[in-house]
Amino acid sequence: MFKSYLTSTLRFLYRNRLFAGINILGLSLALAVSFIILLFVVNEFSYNQGFNKRKQIYRVILSYSSVKLTQPLVPYVLSSEMKSRFPQVEYAAPVYYVRPFKLKKNDEFISIRRVASTNSAFFSIFDIPLTGTKKNILDDPNSIVLSKKQAEKFFPDENPVGKEIMATVGGKEQFFVVKGVFDDFPANSSIQADCFVNTKWSLDQINQSYNIKDADVNWDPFNWNIWVLLKENTDTTAVNEQFRTIAAKNYEEDTHLTFSLQSLSEVYFHSAGMVNDGKIGNMKNIRIFSAIAFLIILMAAFNYIILSTAVSSGRSKEIAIRKTNGASVNSIKKQMLGESVFLTLIVLPIAVCLALFIRSYAEVLFQTKLHIIQSNLVSYILIYLLLTLVIGLFSGLYTSTYLSQLNVIGILKNNTFSGKGMPVLRSVLITVQLVIFCSFISGTLIVRSQYQYALNKDLGYQSNNILLVDVGRDSKDYKAFLNSINSLPEVKSAAGTMIALPALNSQILGTPNFQDPSKVIKMEGLFVDYNFIETMGIKVLKGRSFSEKFRSDLNNSALINEKAVKELGIEEPLGKIIEERTIIGVINDFNLHTIRTDIPPLFIIMTDKYNVQVAINYMPGKLNVLLPKIEKEWKAIAPDRPFQYETIEDVIKGIYESEKNLGVIVSISALFSLLIAAFGLFGLTLFVAKTRTKEIGIRKVFGSTEKSIIYSFLKENFVMVVVASILSIPITYYFMNKWLSNFSYKVSINFWFFAVAFFIAMLVVLLTVLFHSFRASHINPVEALRDE
């Protein structure tokens, strides 16, 4: 029986090649898009699932309840405390990424980006495959454990274990001994490293930065991630209780500081707002992309239903004959469902190939690599197969139910089948497709509008003709560099800062309100050099800015912004003391971070040690001339350090890259939905034109003009577009309003977004339908009636 069905199916598809082709095309496009999205989603959800002991692995996080800040960076000493005093802890490993770090190959020192400084316990926590003796592998201060990739790079075709390698760390050359080689961390791991070195190197670096000698026992530097392996079935509430004791012992009560554990499974999706060295996931994006995939698949499924029910008149005779000859309703249903599933299974390999083809483009859109992760292969295959089968079943369900219940008699007698209720169903499905399309179009316009707004909004500081140069932590280089470029004629002014604007992060401090000291105001802090305020075009509204005429400004003065004045409840800010510094001026409010967040109360003080970036305000149009000069100055000062710079325009664009990409993704979704809807409408109109041949012939005999025939085709579709446009308004409004609520500063949703969507939909539908309606209107009535 299956062979008979298959034969019948294949021949039917061949006879109706156009419809089959349209269906296959639409389905394969939709499946390809959904496969890409599912690849992304599966990879996201598989983060950190590769570690065998993942349920026992935690990292320590720190919360400041007074300012609602949480971070994964804690003191080094906590790891030894936990190992010795927490009976629940099997292993504890502090991790800090040492920068800069280079390894020597031949005569060249090559920068290594991810050098994790930790202890041997790390390899007992994270069970990555490792050659070399795991126990005590990093105990020796000069031990180094390389990733496979690095091992192949620096020791091609040989076993590096036991061999020496030269490195530069902290500006000094140092020999290391390779103690092991580990398998590269998979792409879906929050932990990433190119190599591991002993904790000595992180302690040295922190000691130097903070000008201390006891980073290993000091409770103040919060610079390490601490990973722990707890014993099985540990109750973490007991651990948290012990944390409270430690915090009480080592910190003042008014710091409101709490340590706690975050499980490895939560790290990827529940670390938003924390300072993380690795990538973090965004559940919102996953939901958006999954919704887009679902809508596109739905449209393709609707297309299948529309086209196959339209073509069902050709099947009705076959079904009636089968029923007459003994086929039951169930066997007809099975046949139709089987056909639908078969069609989608034909599409599966086409969709997979298409998905692989578009993967590299999708990586740009998703702003992430879409790896095909070996450990996820089974998941990919099962999910793709399941999705394909579900689509086949869903698409075929209506058609099979309807066709299996056909009344045999009328069909066999008349040899035609019009299908009561079919035109209504088709119109409903096409309208739903158009609603989805209109929603994508208006959504795209809103996202793009918000993106343009983000790029062009007045941020309260100069957001063009500013160059940002990365000078690193060496303050000696900074001063020399600043002096040299200030003398360049194209430079209006230049100054250093710890964090350039727009700031991706900042320092946080809590300050009591002046009116109500029990209320602690979360302020954000900036460390800047002289002239930074002027260089960035920030206005001083009251008092003065930092000035070299007042050397005490370096250690004693501060600036605050208007928001800080308001939030702190200060009536006359000049001369007031905050954090042991005197307020010398009030500056205008500006968007410190992005337009996603409100303008915070700001506290700006000076630094001469942490000017990591230099902002250069240059003459408009002079960048091409200026850049080589600045590079030359830099190379003269720091010849072994790369010249790294960005324009402020590029930084701003980069910040809103996700909005830009979302706009592109929604546009492409609109395009796909357009293609799928157009395919369906094209095929359907062709079919309708064919079935209306006799009617058109008769109408023409009795005097109908070609224009009125074309109009009859367009009228129905016009109504659908109008209805769809209206229905899409509340849907788009709801979702876009929700998305826009992520921004403190945003565009308003205007009527014209929906008007444009309407016109585009109308244009597309008209063009799609016009071709066939034009041809139909030119039918020769003699031919048309002769065929009947």
Next chain:
Amino acid sequence: MIKTQNLTKIFQTDEIETSALNEVNFNVEKGEFVAIMGPSGCGKSTLLNIVGLLDNPTSGSYLFNGVDVSNLRESQRTGLRKGNIGFVFQSFNLIDELNVFENVEMPLIYLKMSASERKARVEAILERMKISHRRKHFPRQLSGGQQQRVAIARAVAANPGLILADEPTGNLDSKNGLEVMNLLTELNREGTTIVMVTHSLHDADFAHRIVNLFDGQIITEVRKQMSETLL
């Protein structure tokens, strides 16, 4: 074999009620060849559809081989029809996507016959219908007469006791029409009961009995040899 009593069929749309059959008493003995005649719209096809278990009457009873089948559900009618009743239509009603062999094989598939048995039976029938040289051809590649021979082959493939033919020569020329009627007669001689709807007196003459319908009622019944008119 077939016995109807006060068989009535009323078709109802939103506004119109049409009485297609009006208390029809219609009997057919096993091995008979009965022709049903009458003007268009008199209820011939409706009677044939009910007899063929493609439809249920509005009222009255229908006994098929002694079993009351008047109010069966579709699945029950399908089950009863399978293997017991074969159909031959005016417009042949072959499946365009299947070739000759596959069309004839189809009812045997629904009887869940094994592949080897089906092959043997179909080949024998095609041989008998003198159409086996066209087994791989599709309906569009056959003449009208050949298509009807395939349709008859399909109708008898499952060895049904009853064949219902709805104007089987309606779309054929006289030569092919005669061929089809000879085939039906031959089948009847072998024991198959045949009920045929026809407009053609020539075709009706092949039957043992002619039943005349008018406005949903049996007006006359004429036995071929007895020439007795029954009211």
